Amino acid sequence: MIHPILLCGGSGTRLWPLSRKSYPKQFAPLIGEETLFQASARRLSGEGFANPLVLTNSDFRFIVTEQLAGAGLDPGAVLIEPEGRNTAPAVLAAALWLEQTDPDGMMLVAPSDHVVPDAAAFRAAVAAGEAAARAGQLVTFGIRPERAETGYGYLELTEAPEDFAPRPLQLRRFVEKPDQASAEAMLASGQYLWNAGIFLFSVQAILAAFRQHAPELMAPVGQAVAQGQPDLGFLRLDPQAWAGAADISIDYAVMEKAENLSVVPFDGGWSDLGGWDAVWRETERDADGVATSGNATAIDCADSLLRSEDENLEVVGIGLKDVIAVAMPDAVLVADASRAQDVKQAVAALKAKGARQATEFPKDHRPWGWFESLAVGDRFQVKRIHVHPGAALSLQSHHHRSEHWIVVEGTAKVTVDDKVQLVTENQSVYIPLGAVHRMENPGKVPMVLIEVQTGSYLGEDDIIRYEDVYARGQGAKG
Incomplete structure (x- = not known):
C-alpha cells in the first residue's frame, strides 16, 4: 500500500494577496473549482493508495479535514507540527509514525500546492517507480523542463531521458537554482530535469537513509512522535522535542548525500505555482x-x-x-x-509597517465556519459570521465587549448565561459584556448572522473558553 504524505504547512507569500500566512495558497481554488490541496489529495487516491497522511500546523488542522471531506476523501493520520522545521523533520515524522502502523508500507511524499493537470499520467509515473522503491531505491520525480527556469532546482541525469517515458533512471546530482546562463545550458544539454520535490520510497529505506545521513534528527523527531498527544483524531507532535530538530530540507539532509537514488521523468505537465506568472501560464488565456x-x-x-x-x-x-x-x-x-x-x-x-494584510486573510477560518469584518471603528466592529450545519462556537465570554447578533440566514441556537433560545431570520439577540454565551447551528443548512461588537477592546484574543467541541485552548484560535 502506498501512503500519500501531503506536506501542508507553507505560506506561499509569492502569491500574495490571495495566499497569506493565515490561509495559504494550497487551500485556495487558484486553478479550477477545487483547491490545490483537494486536487493533490484526489490525485494521490484510488486503487493502491491509502488514505492521505497530512502534516500541517495547528491553525490549519480543521481546514485540512474540512477540505478532504469536501473532496469526498477520508483523512488518514493528521500530524500537527508545533512549528515549521522544513521538510526533513516532517518526512521523518511521517516515516516514524508509519513504522508503527505499516512498517512494510510505501511513502509518496508530495507538496499539497502543486498543479498536475494529468493525474492519470502522474499515477502511471508513480507505478513506474514503484518496483525500484520497493527494492530500496529513493525515487524522485523529475519534470521535463519547458524553459530555462531559474526558480527551480534541477536534477542531472547520467543519460538523456530521450522519449521521457516514465522509468527509473540514474541520478548524477542535485543542482541548486541556477542563473540564467546556466539554466539555458542545462536546458540545451537535455540531461536535466526540474526537481519537483516529490519522492517515493519504502518506510524502511527512508528510515535507513535518515539514520545514515541525518542521525542527529532521529532523537528529537522520534521523541516528538512518541510523546505526541492525541487531539480529536489529530496527533500533536511534542513541541519541546520538535524544537530540537534542525530546520532543514530533505534534499539537504538526505537526498544529496544518498547513493541509492533513482529519477522517474514526468512529461505530463506540472507547476508549483511559485508566483503569479506561473498562475498566468496555467490559466486559460484569450x-x-x-x-x-x-x-x-x-x-x-x-x-x-x-x-x-x-x-x-x-x-x-x-x-x-x-x-x-x-x-x-x-x-x-x-x-x-x-x-x-x-x-x-x-x-x-x-x-x-505592521499591516495586517501581510499575513491575515480577510476571512478568518475556524473549525465551525468562518467570519469576516465588514466595518471597523474605534469602539465597534461589524462582522458576517458563517456557521456550518451542526457546528457550534465555544461557550465563552469577553472582558471588554458586548455583542448584538442578527440572524440573516438559517436558525441559530443561542445560549446566554442560563437562557437557551432559537433565533431565526430577522430576529436578534443581545449579549451583554461578561455574559457566558454560545452560538450553534442546529439546522441542515448554513447559518449566517451579522454581529455588531461594541467595547473598549475588540481583539480576537478577548475570549475566555469554558467548553469547546473542538478541544481548543485559550487564545484567539486556541
Missing part, C-alpha cells in the same frame, strides 16, 4: 494572452493576468501589457509580470 478571473474585464490588454477575488469588486484593465493585477477585498497587487518573484518583497514591506 488570443492576446490575457487571463481573467472573477469580475475582471480586459480592454486592449496583452499577456496579462487580471483577477478579482471579491464578487462585489470589479477589476478593469485598459491597455495593459505584461501586467499582473489581483484584487482582494482588503488589498490589491499590481505588478510587472517580469517581477512576479518579487511579490515576497511586498509582503516583507507590509510586515515591516
